Amino acid sequence: MPDLAAPLIAWYRRNARELPWRAPSFGAWGTLVSEFMLQQTPVARVVPHLEAWLGRWPTPATxxxxxxxxxxxxxxxxxxxxxALWLHRAAVEIRDRHDGVVPRDVEALLALTGIGDYTARAVAVFAYGDRHPVVDTNTRRVIARAVAGRSQPGSPAKADLVAMNALLPADDTDAAVFNAATMELGAVVCTARAPKCEACPVASMCAWRAAGYPDTGDDRRRQARYEGSDRQTRGAVLKTLRDASTHDVPQDAVIPDWPDAAQRDRAIDSLIADGLLEASGGHLRLPREV
DNA sequence: CATACGTGGAA
DNA sequence: TTTCCAAGTAT
Known part of the structure; x- marks a missing residue:
């Protein structure tokens, strides 16, 4: 297997984007918040929200x-x-179980609400410098192409962690930079659509390129249509509550003209079930209690 | 293990 | 206009 680490690390040191969480001593809490926000949300949208969040809540306890x-x-x-709810819960758990300090241990991180395989290792690696495989959608795509010779990754699996672990340099710092570099390559060069192979530092050892860029199919499942969905309805309900000038809003005043009243009621019920809303006396409000 | 879960920018 | 896609997680 070709050694991706050395060329990727060298490329990253020259080409990495300057992002807030890459500043030296950004802090584990900042890293944790950034990773929550980056779950399925593009970098460009996260940056301003992250800075506002950390300005308001500089520690888990706050x-x-x-x-x-x-x-x-x-x-x-x-x-x-x-x-947002899960990040708040994680902050409470950090305050109550870890003396307000973001844990370093992957197992402890995994036990926090809203933290899974990706975020736990991202915090342990990027905030604390420990040696673990960090696998996100970018990493999975880079490995699928450069190592497996496929055009797109398969469904996320534990095997991805094993594969990335096998590529990790022995040194902790090198391993951390390699994790970041692989993600960065997937984000800006080895992209899902129209990859910029001419700018790729590992093109010469890429299995997909060597095979002539075959279309090996795409196992990923398509996202459901958003227009008209329950998700859109939940979003409209919650936006009403977020934007309300009062903390309580009469339930009848929440998206009253929604085309499908049953869908609206279902959305409200599911938001209550998820803990994102509380109902009281015919009114709705955002959750007061943990 | 497949599915639900927001929002907005780019192709 | 429609579709794709984005530093995933919980159930």
């Missing part, structure tokens, strides 16, 4: 001290607002 409603409001239009 966030944990405010009601979850404030987290959901501050999340604004970043999407997947359950992440």
């Amino acid at each position: 966030l944990a001290g405010d009601p979850p409603a404030e987290a959901v409001r501050q999340w604004a239009n970043l999407g997947y607002p359950r992440r």
Whole structure:
């Protein structure tokens, strides 16, 4: 297997984008918040929200001290607002179980609400410098192409962690930079559509290129249509609550003209079930209690 | 393990 | 206009 690490590390040191979480001593809490926001949301949309968030809540304890409603409001239009709720819960767990310090251990990180295989290792590696494979969608695409000779990755699997682990340099710092470099390559060069192979530092050892860029198919499942979906309806309901000048809103006043009343009611019920809304006396509000 | 879960920019 | 895609996680 070709050694991707050396050329990728060298490329990254010259070409990495300057992003807030890459500043020296950005801090584990900042890293954790950034990773929550980056789950399925593009970098460009995250940056301003991240800075506002950390300006308001510079530590886990400060966030944990405010009601979850404030987290959901501050999340604004970043999407997947359950992440705001989960980040708040994680902050409470960090305050109560870890003395307010973001844990370093992957197992401890995995035990926090909203943190999975990717985020746990991203924090351990990027905030603390430990040696673990960090696998996101960019990494999976780079490995699929450069190593497996496929045009797109398969479905996410534990095997991805094993594959990335096998590519990791022995040195902790090199391994951390290699993780970041692989993600960066996937984000800006080895992109899902129209990859810039002429600018790729590992083109000469890329299995997909060597095979003549075959279309090996795409196992990834397509996203459901958003227009007219329950997700869109939930988004409209929650936006109404976020933007309301009062904390309580009469339920009848929430998207009253939505084309499908049953869909609206279903959205409200599911938001309550998820803990993103509370109902009380015919009114709705963002969650006051953890 | 397949599915639900927001939002907006680019092709 | 429609489709694709974005530093995933929980159930």
